[in-house]
Amino acid sequence: MIDDWRIFALARAGDEKAWREIFRRHYPALVRITSSMAGSLEAGHDIAQESFVRLLGARIEHHEGTLRSLLATIAYRLAVKEARRLRLYDRTETARVTDETPSPLEQLVKEDTDRILARVVQRLPLDQREVLTLRFFGECSYVEIAHITGVPLGTVKSRIFYAVKTCRDKLKERGVST
Amino acid sequence: MTHPDADTLLKHVLETLDEPERSEVAGHLAGCEACRKAETEIRGDIRKLESLGSDVEVPPPPALPRMLERTRVISQWAAVLAAGFLLGYFTSNLTSALPATPVQQRLVPERIVEDTLGFLPCPPVDAAAPASR
Numbered sequence: 001m002i003d004d005w006r007i008f009a010l011a012r013a014g015d016e017k018a019w020r021e022i023f024r025r026h027y028p029a030l031v032r033i034t035s036s037m038a039g040s041l042e043a044g045h046d047i048a049q050e051s052f053v054r055l056l057g058a059r060i061e062h063h064e065g066t067l068r069s070l071l072a073t074i075a076y077r078l079a080v081k082e083a084r085r086l087r088l089y090d091r092t093e094t095a096r097v098t099d100e101t102p103s104p105l106e107q108l109v110k111e112d113t114d115r116i117l118a119r120v121v122q123r124l125p126l127d128q129r130e131v132l133t134l135r136f137f138g139e140c141s142y143v144e145i146a147h148i149t150g151v152p153l154g155t156v157k158s159r160i161f162y163a164v165k166t167c168r169d170k171l172k173e174r175g176v177s178t
Numbered sequence: 179m180t181h182p183d184a185d186t187l188l189k190h191v192l193e194t195l196d197e198p199e200r201s202e203v204a205g206h207l208a209g210c211e212a213c214r215k216a217e218t219e220i221r222g223d224i225r226k227l228e229s230l231g232s233d234v235e236v237p238p239p240p241a242l243p244r245m246l247e248r249t250r251v252i253s254q255w256a257a258v259l260a261a262g263f264l265l266g267y268f269t270s271n272l273t274s275a276l277p278a279t280p281v282q283q284r285l286v287p288e289r290i291v292e293d294t295l296g297f298l299p300c301p302p303v304d305a306a307a308p309a310s311r
Binding site for chain 1: 185188189192193194220223224226227228230231232233234236237239240242246
């Protein structure tokens with residue numbers, strides 16, 4: 001498979017096929033990050049698309065890390081901005097999800113068992129949820145997540161541990177396990 | 179080593195353990211089938227998390243030429259704003275101290291381009307690519 005950075009360079013030079021390929025490879029990851037943070041599936045899709053536009057205009061001075069993690073960084077920051085605008089960004093609260101309303105992440109998944117897991121993820125405290133989505137959807141390293149979120153590396157590791165532990169415990173409670 | 183507890187096993191799978199604990203757990207797993215089974219279960223749950231919603235339908239991307247044009251226009255406007263800012267700055271300081279150094283003149287427009295876009299495009303990443311999984 002051709003390296004993402006090379007394909008992106010082609011896209012930036014105006015190659016539409018390369019642009020479509022970059023979009024196809026990374027859109028699902030981005031929309032899962034943004035939907036779980038921005039409050040609605042529509043906003044998630046809008047922010048994911050906008051992230052690609054911002055990528056085109058970004059001044060990239062190094063190619064360390066992956067294109068996916070750079071896109072995840074852009075998407076995360078745009079989603080935080082949107083969440084703050086909607087006053088959803090409150091680190092002291094868990095996500096405002098009611099039993100009646102399927103969360104944006106739930107709306108993205110198709111299987112019933114996945115829907116249960118999506119609900120569990122959406123109900124995680126925000127600081128755990130953002131680390132989990134950046135790690136598992138954005139494929140970011142812990143060091144990258146520390147840079148993106150501005151928290152110490154040890155805290156990132158602690159948050160991913162509690163996030164996954166909570167998800168596994170909730171799945172067991174509901175009788176869903178591997 | 180005795181059997182690692184469930185939390186330690188989870189930290190091992192998440193690659194958040196430090197040495198020497200990481201090596202101790204890895205060594206134990208090599209010789210303990212029961213713990214390997216528990217490890218496999220954890221990896222299965224993590225795969226579920228990683229693939230959650232990954233089959234989402236991908237819409238058509240924004241039209242590339244229009245996007246390239248948009249980023250070009252934003253850059254041009256940023257340059258115009260920066261030029262206006264500099265012009266105002268120098269004309270208001272004609273009677274004061276020496277003009278800014280060439281280095282300062284180069285840096286100011288770049289900062290404005292980034293501010294116009296809303297955020298820095300990418301943080302410095304001083305470590306290796308994502309950790310091996």
